[in-house]
Amino acid sequence: MDDASNRLSLILSVGLHVAVGSVIVFGLPSFQIERPRPPAPIAVEFVKIADVSRVEAAAAEDEPEPEAVADSKPLVARSEVLEEASVDAVPLPTPKPEAVTAPKPKPKPEIDPAVEARRELVSRARPRPKPKAPSRFKSKVISSVIDRSIKEEAERTPVRREDEAKAAEAEPAKDPFAGIRGRFATATLVDALSQKLKGCWRFPVGAKNIETMQVTVRIHLRPDGELAREPQYVNAGDLSDGFYRVFAESALRAVRSCAPFDEADTLYKQGQSSVDFTFYGSEFSGG
Amino acid sequence: MRIIAGLVAFQMMMVVLAVPAAAQLQVDILEGQRDPIPIAIPDFPADMDVETSEGMLSEIGESITGVIVNNLESTGLFRALNQDAFIEQITADTQRPRFNAWKPIGTEALVTGRIRRLADGNLRLEFRLWDAITEQRMLGVGYTTPVGNWRRIAHVISDRIYERLIGDEGYFDTRIVYIAESGDPLDRKKRLAIMDQDGANQQFLTDGSYLVLTPRFSPNRQEITYLSYFNDQPRVYLYNVLTNRFEVLGDFPNMTFAPRFSPDGNSVVMSLAEDGNSDIYIMDLRTRQVRQLTSHPGIDTSPSFAPSGDFIVFNSDRGGSQQLYVMKPDGSDVRRISFGRGRYATPVWSPRGDLIAFTKIGEEKFRIGVMRPDGKGERILTDAYQDEGPTWSPNGRVLMFFRTEPYDSAGRGGSTSLWSVDLTGFNERQVRTPFDASDPAWSPPQPITRR
Numbered sequence: 001m002d003d004a005s006n007r008l009s010l011i012l013s014v015g016l017h018v019a020v021g022s023v024i025v026f027g028l029p030s031f032q033i034e035r036p037r038p039p040a041p042i043a044v045e046f047v048k049i050a051d052v053s054r055v056e057a058a059a060a061e062d063e064p065e066p067e068a069v070a071d072s073k074p075l076v077a078r079s080e081v082l083e084e085a086s087v088d089a090v091p092l093p094t095p096k097p098e099a100v101t102a103p104k105p106k107p108k109p110e111i112d113p114a115v116e117a118r119r120e121l122v123s124r125a126r127p128r129p130k131p132k133a134p135s136r137f138k139s140k141v142i143s144s145v146i147d148r149s150i151k152e153e154a155e156r157t158p159v160r161r162e163d164e165a166k167a168a169e170a171e172p173a174k175d176p177f178a179g180i181r182g183r184f185a186t187a188t189l190v191d192a193l194s195q196k197l198k199g200c201w202r203f204p205v206g207a208k209n210i211e212t213m214q215v216t217v218r219i220h221l222r223p224d225g226e227l228a229r230e231p232q233y234v235n236a237g238d239l240s241d242g243f244y245r246v247f248a249e250s251a252l253r254a255v256r257s258c259a260p261f262d263e264a265d266t267l268y269k270q271g272q273s274s275v276d277f278t279f280y281g282s283e284f285s286g287g
Numbered sequence: 288m289r290i291i292a293g294l295v296a297f298q299m300m301m302v303v304l305a306v307p308a309a310a311q312l313q314v315d316i317l318e319g320q321r322d323p324i325p326i327a328i329p330d331f332p333a334d335m336d337v338e339t340s341e342g343m344l345s346e347i348g349e350s351i352t353g354v355i356v357n358n359l360e361s362t363g364l365f366r367a368l369n370q371d372a373f374i375e376q377i378t379a380d381t382q383r384p385r386f387n388a389w390k391p392i393g394t395e396a397l398v399t400g401r402i403r404r405l406a407d408g409n410l411r412l413e414f415r416l417w418d419a420i421t422e423q424r425m426l427g428v429g430y431t432t433p434v435g436n437w438r439r440i441a442h443v444i445s446d447r448i449y450e451r452l453i454g455d456e457g458y459f460d461t462r463i464v465y466i467a468e469s470g471d472p473l474d475r476k477k478r479l480a481i482m483d484q485d486g487a488n489q490q491f492l493t494d495g496s497y498l499v500l501t502p503r504f505s506p507n508r509q510e511i512t513y514l515s516y517f518n519d520q521p522r523v524y525l526y527n528v529l530t531n532r533f534e535v536l537g538d539f540p541n542m543t544f545a546p547r548f549s550p551d552g553n554s555v556v557m558s559l560a561e562d563g564n565s566d567i568y569i570m571d572l573r574t575r576q577v578r579q580l581t582s583h584p585g586i587d588t589s590p591s592f593a594p595s596g597d598f599i600v601f602n603s604d605r606g607g608s609q610q611l612y613v614m615k616p617d618g619s620d621v622r623r624i625s626f627g628r629g630r631y632a633t634p635v636w637s638p639r640g641d642l643i644a645f646t647k648i649g650e651e652k653f654r655i656g657v658m659r660p661d662g663k664g665e666r667i668l669t670d671a672y673q674d675e676g677p678t679w680s681p682n683g684r685v686l687m688f689f690r691t692e693p694y695d696s697a698g699r700g701g702s703t704s705l706w707s708v709d710l711t712g713f714n715e716r717q718v719r720t721p722f723d724a725s726d727p728a729w730s731p732p733q734p735i736t737r738r
Contacts, residue, residue, distance in 0.1 A: 186312065193314045201319030202395070204364040204453055206684055206711050208639060218311075246454035253395065253420045254319070272312055279316045 189266050196261070197277060201254035205284050207243045213281035215248045217255050220274045221267060225260035234276055251279040323366040324452060325393050326359060327373065328352050331400035331414070334379040339404060339434045347410070347437050348402050354441035355398070357485060358459045359448065361707075362685070363714030368394055379403070389419045396425075396452055400444075410434045414444055416451055425451050438487060443735060458680040459484060462528070462730040463687065464502045464511050465705060467491065468723040472701055479513060481528065484729075486719045492526065501545050504730045505552040506594070506638065506681075511728065512536065512546045512555055523557065525572070528730070537575065545589050545633075549616075550596045556580070558588040558601075567601055567618070580618035591643075592616070593636045593660065600624070600634040600643050600660070611645060613660065624662030633676055636660070639683030642710065646675040646688075655688050657710060668712040678729045684710055687718065689725040 207213075216234040219227055231252055239245045255277060267273060331348035341347055359365040375388035379401040389397050400414030409431050416426035426447060430440055439460060446457025467480040479492040479499045493499055493515075502513040509528040514521055523536040523546050536546075536555065544565070546557035556569045567580040567590045581587045585605030592599055600613050606623060609630040614621040625631045629649020636643050642657045653673040658665040673691040680687070687707045694700035703725040705718040718724075 190312070190314050194316060197314070197316045198318045199320070201316060202322055202324060203319050204324065205321055205713075206709065207454055208641065241454075242450065243454035246452065249418070249421075250319075251316075253418065254316075256420050257395075267312065270312075275312045275314055277314050277316055279319075283318050284321070 185266060185270065189263055189270075192263055193261075193275060193277070196258055196263075197254055197279075200258035201250065201279065203247065203250045203281070203284050207247065207281070207284065209243065210247065210281040210284050213237070213244060213247045214278055215251050216276050216278045217251050218274055218276050219255050219259075219261075221261055221264040222273075223264055223268055225262055225264040227256070227259050228273070231255045247279075247281055251277070254279070323364055324395055325368055326365050326396040326398065326448075326452075327368045327389060327392070327394040327419070328356055328359075328398045329370060329373055329377040331402050331412070332377065332379045334401060334403040337404055339408075339410075341434050341437060344402060344404055347434070348400075351400075351402070351412070351437055351441040351444070352398075354438060354485070355445045355448070358442065358445035361485070361716060362449070362453075363709055364449075364453060368392055384417060384419075386417075386419055386422045394419045396448075398444075398448060404434070405431065408434070410437060410440070412440055412444075416448055438483070439733070442483070442485075446732070455684055456682040456732070458682050458685065458729075458732070460733050460735070461681060462488075462733070463678075463705070463718070463727050464492070464504065464513075464528075464730070465689075465720070465724045465727040466499060466502065467720065468703060468725060469495075479511075479526075480720075480722075480724070482720070489721055501726060502728045503545075503547045504728045505548045506550055507552050507731055509730060509733065510548075510552065512548060514544070514546060523555065523570075536570065536572070537577075547591055549592050550594050556590040556592065556599060558590065567599070569616075580614070580616075581621070582618075587612075589633050591634055591636045594638050594640045598636075598660070600636055602632055602634060602645075609648070611643070611658075611662070624660070625658065625665075626662060627665055635677055635679060637679050637683040637710075638681055641683070644677040644679065644686055646677065653691075655686060655708065657686075666712060668708050668710070669706075669715065674706070676726050678727050680729055681731050686710065687727045687729060689727060691725075 215236050217231050218234045219231045220229050222228045233248060233252075236248050237244050239248060261267075264273075267275065330345075330352045333344035333348050336343055336345045338344075339347065356367040360367055372392045373388075374392065375385050377384065377399050381399060381401075384397055384399060386397075395418070397417040397419045398414060399417070400412065402410060402412045405411050410433065411429065411431050413427070413429040415424055417423070418425050428444075428447060430443070432440055442460035445459040449455070449457040449459065461484045462481055463484055464479060464481045467478045468475050469478075470476040476495040477499055478495040479502055480489060481492055482489045498516040500514040500516075502511050504511055511526045511528065513524055513526065515524055516522070520538055522538055525534040525536050526532070527534075544558045544560070546555045548555055549569070553573065554569050554571050556567060558565045559568050564584060565586045565588050566582055567587050568577050569580055570577045580590075580599070581601075581603075583603065583605050585603050586609075587601055587603045587605070590599050590601040596616060598613050599616055600611055602609055603612050604610070605612075609632060610623055611625040611631045611634050612621055612623050624643075625645075627647070629647050632646045632648060634643050634645045637657075641659065643660055644655065644657050647654050647656045647667060652670070653675045654667050654671070655669045655674045655677050656665060656667040668686065669688070669690075671690055672693040674688050675691075677686045677688045679685070685707050686709075687705060689703050690706050692700045692702050692704075703723045705720055705724045705727050706715060707718055708715045718727075
């Protein structure tokens, strides 16, 4: 009796262990859902990359000289007339009052709502894998984890396919190495733009607290490299501070005088049309 | 379990890797050009060319732009473009320049202006500053003033342009007092003189019958304190530049040196020597009460207040050689700040508070340098045989000092002249004076009526 029950429990134990083991290794048998086939393996070649992406320094004469072309853009002029504001006069025997100008509105650092809307749209259109809920890590029951994962996959798969179809429509011939290449291209593009702006940015040395100053200017490019709209501050500090205002304005002037941007081509290939330039003042701290 | 966790982790890693590719392209700009800003300043046209007490109106217009160009170029931060290169002619009617005519010549800033004579004989002058790249108007100001004031107006306009494009206060509408030296090297005639910051409008304030030394401007009033020997007795004087009034602050029977104003202009710190030992004292200008701040067997001299009024820097040989020390205004909490090789003299605290200028003596030279108030970041700005006596521009960006030529083998030399240098050590320039000049002191900005 004892022997028989011992054997039974041994068999049961071995059988169940084997069952659990096979579930772990092979997963639960799927009876209805056809599992998606694993993607075909991709051959990956390992290449050596230089420490720094090298870019030919733009020769000085390459810099776009502002040309005297007929201006097609509407001038963003303020009123043509000198609305007199703060007038000062040197001491007069009979001091005369003077008219003058209303205070100038300061450039607004806010982001254009249109830009925001567009960005939102772009982020919605582009599929992004969702990070899974952390609760999954806590689960201790294997089978329930597997179940849930299968269920989720079943739910998610069609959505993803739809998105993929859309993406395929948008970019027909997709290069399997686009990601890696794109990242190299981005590094080169960033270097090229940084070099280019270095030549256009002019700032006087010796400003107070310049070492702590920074400003980000966003530009939107047309495919031909011209600015699609006025450059804007993305994050600007206190523009009522004289030093900072001059610093921020020098950044705006730099991006404007650097236009047109030949790099627009590369940028568009990467599906982008805008760039954020962040200018750091630390180099101009004198000495 | 582990396999699944691994898969999840891998997936999350892919998410992290995927996000930057889709994000906004970020480019950091860490370097730029330090070249001067190219600026175009066409002559200010007159609406009608008439004769004035100072010459033809059109000539005044040209002179004004000449002064502005000279001021801005003297900073080393601007490069005025040659008028011959200008494509557009600015007239008295021009409201808005054609920027396409200004960009090709490489201008970043453009100043346009016009002048006319009012019915009451005064001068009416308007100017506008344009950003030629963004095509925005940055400034537009009008002034009315007697015709004889045209030079000051040119300085005031220079200040406004400088302020708008550099971010700092301008310092062109200021004056310099200095000691004009003439005559035999063994019997120099020393007169107190004053001039505009650019060397124009030279005037003597004393006739040279008494020795004058160490003139110093009040930081906020057009007042000078200086030391003069009257009947061989040192006296501290107060002189008001606008009212032309002298006042004796006190007779000090013993040696007195280097009086200098406190930031509020209400007291004067100086050193007085008694029995061969010199200490720092402070005098309240209203009550004339004198209080001793240091009491040390070493020689303490050349006190200078921080603009906040919280500290005084001075030099002392209490540690064995002449070094810079900082203390509180009541004389407490004395600590040494200079530790470099050589000796340090005539410390002057910058009006913007971030630096202390000094004369460094060593390596057989006197040179001008700056350091931070904690003694760190020492930089030597000049390198001639003998440069000394620095004074700050009111915005704390430029230093003026005097340079003494070395004597040659024939005994010639020893002449003194005024020089200025930017606090970065660039742009060293001589300030022309009719006589030898020493011991300059820079005034605060002159008063302007604003409406």
